[in-house]
Amino acid sequence: MRKTVLTLIVAIAAAYSYAQEGFIRGKVLEEATGEPLFGATIVKQGTITGTSTDFDGNYSLKLPVGTHNIIFQSVSFQSIVLEGVEVKANEPTILDVVMKEDVQQLGEVVVTATVAKDNEFGVMLVQKKSVNTLDGISASTFRKVGDSNLSSAMKRVTGVSVQGDKYVYVRGLGDRYTLTSVNGMVIPGIDPDRNDVQIDIFPTGILENVLVYKTFTPDLPGSFTGGLIDIQTKAFPEKKNTSISMSLGYNPSMHFNSNALSYKGSSTDWLGFDNGARDLPVTPKTRLQQDNETTSLFDPTLGAERGSNFMNSSLSFSHRNQLVGKKLTWGYNALFTYRNRNSYFQDFERRQYERNAIGSGIGLVRDYTAKGDLSQNEVLWSGLASIAAKSANTTIGTTFLNIQNGVTSAVKRTRRNTALNNPTFLYNDILTYTQRNMFNNITYGKHQIGDVRLNWTNSFILSSQYEPDYRETAINEDDGQLGFRNGGLMNRFWRELSEVNENFKVDVEFEANENNKLKFGGLGSFRAREFDVYNYAYGNLSASNVNSTDPNDLSQFIISDSRTNGLYIQNATDESNAYDGTQTLFAAYAMNEMRIGERLKSVYGVRMESVKMNYTGIIEQDNGIEEKVTDQETLNETNFLPSLSLIYSLSETMNLRGSFTKTLARPSFKEKSEAFIVDPITGIWFIGNIDTKQAEILNYDVRWENFFRPGEKIAASLFFKDFTNHIAIVAFEVAPNQVTPRNVGSAVAYGAELEGSKNLWNTPAGTLSVGGNFTYTISRVDRTTVTVSETGQNEYQSEVNFKGSENGVERYRNMSMQAPFSINANLSYETTEQDWSANLSYNVQGETLTYVSASIVPEVYTSPFHSLNFKGSRNFGKDNNQSLSLRIQNILNDDNELRYRTESDSELFSLRNPGTTFTVSYSYSF
CATH class of the missing domain: 2.40.170.20 (TonB-dependent receptor, beta-barrel domain)
Known part of the structure; x- marks a missing residue:
């Protein structure tokens, strides 16, 4: 009787543990271009449980609570195995990875999960591979230096100065030669006679990163000379969060x-x-x-x-x-x-x-x-x-x-x-x-x-x-x-x-x-x-x-x-x-x-x-x-x-x-x-x-x-x-x-x-x-x-x-x-x-x-x-x-x-x- 009860308790506990689920989420980038990799597959090693990235390179995979090995694969790209990925109950684990072209058929690379948890590398890759001359700052940098709003964070961007703790000047040029966009669309500020936007209204918690374009390409507005500040918000937050400050x-x-x-x-x-x-x-x-x-x-x-x-x-x-x-x-x-x-x-x-x-x-x-x-x-x-x-x-x-x-x-x-x-x-x-x-x-x-x-x-x-x-x-x-x-x-x-x-x-x-x-x-x-x-x-x-x-x-x-x-x-x-x-x-x-x-x-x-x-x-x-x-x-x-x-x-x-x-x-x-x-x-x-x-x-x-x-x-x-x-x-x-x-x-x-x-x-x-x-x-x-x-x-x-x-x-x-x-x-x-x-x-x-x-x-x-x-x-x-x-x-x-x-x-x-x-x-x- 005792063995039966003990077996039942262990089975229930195991079932409950397995029923507890969490997520791994993140973004997959292509190393050669710095752009999102569309259609990459993310699979739990040894199973058919998996998902694929959308055209923004984002993915979300539901897994049981515990430790897993995760494989990232894409045609003509070198596979990556992340070992020891810990999944917690009802909480996403964030994994951003960069995949290299597999031109020499080198097979897969096995790394630990901890190396891919910082999206600072993603912003650096965007800067390195961008067709524009640009500088930027990432959400991880906001967290690292404790910036609560964008005006304090922008002071660390090259060639940027912040006037009155709210207006951004690029390369010393005034607001006439600076534009601000949110997710790629130019917006005006609260002063209708200024081009620049009062950036201290943006708390860093909702931002993915901020990019400052210093050179023009034809897909950008033609009416900027000093810089275009593109504020990118998180359309799909990695996890549920409510905050009061x-x-x-x-x-x-x-x-x-x-x-x-x-x-x-x-x-x-x-x-x-x-x-x-x-x-x-x-x-x-x-x-x-x-x-x-x-x-x-x-x-x-x-x-x-x-x-x-x-x-x-x-x-x-x-x-x-x-x-x-x-x-x-x-x-x-x-x-x-x-x-x-x-x-x-x-x-x-x-x-x-x-x-x-x-x-x-x-x-x-x-x-x-x-x-x-x-x-x-x-x-x-x-x-x-x-x-x-x-x-x-x-x-x-x-x-x-x-x-x-x-x-x-x-x-x-x-x-x-x-x-x-x-x-x-x-x-x-x-x-x-x-x-x-x-x-x-x-x-x-x-x-x-x-x-x-x-x-x-x-x-x-x-x-x-x-x-x-x-x-x-x-x-x-x-x-x-x-x-x-x-x-x-x-x-x-x-x-x-x-x-x-x-x-x-x-x-x-x-x-x-x-x-x-x-x-x-x-x-x-x-x-x-x-x-x-x-x-x-x-x-x-x-x-x-x-x-x-x-x-x-x-x-x-x-x-x-x-x-x-x-x-x-x-x-x-x-x-x-x-x-x-x-x-x-x-x-x-x-x-x-x-x-x-x-x-x-x-x-x-x-x-x-x-x-x-x-x-x-x-x-x-x-x-x-x-x-x-x-x-x-x-x-x-x-x-x-x-x-x-x-x-x-x-x-x-x-x-x-x-x-x-x-x-x-x-x-x-x-x-x-x-x-x-x-x-x-x-x-x-x-x-x-x-x-x-x-x-x-x-x-x-x-x-x-x-x-x-x-x-x-x-x-x-x-x-x-x-x-x-x-x-x-x-x-x-x-x-x-x-x-x-x-x-x-x-x-x-x-x-x-x-x-x-x-x-x-x-x-x-x-x-x-x-x-x-x-x-x-x-x-x-x-x-x-x-x-x-x-x-x-x-x-x-x-x-x-x-x-x-x-x-x-x-x-x-x-x-x-x-x-x-x-x-x-x-x-x-x-x-x-x-x-x-x-x-x-x-x-x-x-x-x-x-x-x-x-x-x-x-x-x-x-x-x-x-x-x-x-x-x-x-x-x-x-x-x-x-x-x-x-x-x-x-x-x-x-x-x-x-x-x-x-x-x-x-x-x-x-x-x-x-x-x-x-x-x-x-x-x-x-």
Whole structure:
């Protein structure tokens, strides 16, 4: 009886153990090309239990709990046997492998499973085998250095600098020459007037890897020159995971400060949008009556209030999984992030200078100084949801991304105008709110039809920017008397921008033979924008004497039944500042990837892009008369963009690359307009130039690269870029605070990049690694090709006329927004058990020309900002499913500073001290 019971117990236990199942999942790559290997079989050794890879190289195999030997096989490839693969219950084991062509019939290779668990090798292989010059960073690197969002991770990519902890510049070129795509489809940022995307909205947990393309091929958009940043998300997560994370950040110079500024907005500001409290209380374009009834409709709050602010905070939630069915495999992701940041800049300063001829030299004469306090509250939340289904030959999926951003700003400062002809002293309050939203849906399909691969993608984007009830008050003090007689003002405005963007593209790829891979496709894109602005000002200012510098006390001077001569609101809208714009773009391309012998590969092709832009608004004709136009064509160009790349394999690990390409940069809707758009805090007026042309760029690149092992490489590059009609932001020659886009007839930028990464030592306890990159750029603009006045006078002539002689006037200068150098360095440590990690990173860009000079207007340069940051993380709990980290930003406590500069003088333009921020984060996964 006992034997029977014991036998039964053992049988039940064995059956239960066998019933427990898990998965092995991963990706199979072809070593020769770095591309996914379609149709490879994965089988448990000694059985017929197996599966095969789809056309993305992914596979999923269900196996009983225990240890197994797994065979990877494919026709004409060397088989691989992974021994000792451990399968756990209800948990996937990740195995990524690379298979070599079996040209010598060498049979199979037997290795242990542990060598194939790091996808860093996959990213390195993509870089090594890519037809583009590119750099990248993998999900395993995110985990190793403890990066929680993409902005901190990108600082380790060669030639990349991150501005404001959120915008990426490649090779020092500004956002005009940088594009961002998600899974191959270009998306805009939350600021409709920028090309680059605020990358800190992407948590690293949902990313597979990030690739930075530095050279153009015909299958990529033609409108990038510096770089294309492709963010690749995981459509099919390897395992089920739910995570929650939160953080608190403290800056001693910014938080819990009783002098911080704010004003009463709406009850939903903490959600990143206004609930209507700031909406225009009258119908737009209505002619207002000078009476109490109309004026009382407007919020009487005009000044900032002092009060303590809170520290930074964030919260995020994500859930993802892969479900394997009989016919289809499903993958889904859901993500929500919320961030609330407070900043307080004490003694924020903005100065304006003009050049003045003094004897035989040129000096700087101060025009005004604005100094005081600036507080901002920024709320940003984003939601991402994706679902995809695949069979062996087809994948179809869709992704929804919504980003909401609200920024409240309050300024209280004094402004001293020191111009000799009109000195004034003002008490200046500014209240602003900016609300941005971007909604994006990307739906895609991937199909393998025999030897042909067909991909299609549709992207629909809605974006908006709403700036309700900007308020500025300036109270003048003259001989001890307060009022509005000399420079005083009370202004308000509402601005609203909306844009719709629809894109559809198709790519077809097939191998004509073993040495030629052909690819062709096309793109159709449509964009439409509406921009409206409504200005209002208070009348009867000159008749008012006030007794307080606080704008909120002005309510006693507002018009009422008993004060018929008080301040009243009036319409000051200039309809020429509103505009509508449309852009249609059609593109088609063809390219061939051809092997020439065993070591040389060529990639050549051409892309055609045809674009039209139309403008609706008021423009000034040649005779000086303003006229309303509807759908006036402002741009009509068809361009052929050739591309030729050669990749020579010097050895198994070493490549030499060379390429020639032609690319474009197009002006934005705002630039091709007649609008006057002011930034009330800096006081800078942006004035559109409807005659702005698109820029055309010839690009030459050479790169040598050596890949030692995952995480270790060295590379050196040379590049040369020849710009025609480079678009620069240039100041008007007699108005230092007014800037406009101008085309530069001739400009070049050339330089070198050097990068390296190395594991300093590997010990049983952990790994210490170091990495760094240096980019050096020389740029040159022919100033005789830059128009700076309505009469056609160029920048060089303007300075010659101002100085009265050509002596000391340089014909060439640096390109605006082109950094002369950038340095990134990092030192990382991770324990073998991955329970401790630490990372120290440093980033700096050289002094960069920001605003170009003309006549009395001096040049403005952005000073180098030395960014030293530290992050340490401790993972603990079951399977390290919990994490606690400390991040310290701006350890050197450096300032954000812009400076005027002439041949002999340098003065402050603006100054902000961001201070040092300490952030503690906690995350939990289950």
